[in-house]
Amino acid sequence: MKLKRISLLRVHYMPKQLTPGILYVSEKFGTASHLCACGCGLTVTTPITANRWSFTAGANGPTLRPSVGNWEQPCRTHYIIDDGDVLWCESWTPEEVLAGRAREKAKRDAYYDKLYAPWYRRLWNWLKGLFMQ
Numbered sequence: 131m132k133l134k135r136i137s138l139l140r141v142h143y144m145p146k147q148l149t150p151g152i153l154y155v156s157e158k159f160g161t162a163s164h165l166c167a168c169g170c171g172l173t174v175t176t177p178i179t180a181n182r183w184s185f186t187a188g189a190n191g192p193t194l195r196p197s198v199g200n201w202e203q204p205c206r207t208h209y210i211i212d213d214g215d216v217l218w219c220e221s222w223t224p225e226e227v228l229a230g231r232a233r234e235k236a237k238r239d240a241y242y243d244k245l246y247a248p249w250y251r252r253l254w255n256w257l258k259g260l261f262m263q
């Protein structure tokens with residue numbers, strides 16, 4: 131089963147037995163491991179070094195860049211781990227996936243902006259509504 135979410139677990143040493151849905155990160159040894167998000171059971175190891183993968187821990191989960199591409203493996207899956215979300219990119223290029231996500235975020239931000247806009251902005255919008263029919 132394809133995973134949609136992955137959570138972060140900081141470790142010192144990589145455990146021998148990994149649990150699906152967890153990105154194990156050992157900052158001490160500069161490496162991260164997880165079981166392939168497609169559920170095939172493959173262990174994917176991503177070195178966290180300047181020229182390989184970069185890792186950040188966000189409020190919702192880990193972000194790993196660039197994408198994880200298991201081209202050499204039977205499942206040939208390709209995904210991005212972004213803020214704890216597993217974004218699948220079989221038909222999209224990673225750039226397309228990120229662009230799509232940015233669009234979604236902009237939409238979400240606009241929505242919350244409208245919902246929680248500061249009073250002066252709401253007042254301004256209200257006034258604008260009165261005079262600019």
Ligand SMILES: [Zn+2]
Nearest residue numbers: 166168170205
């Ligand atoms: Zn797989």
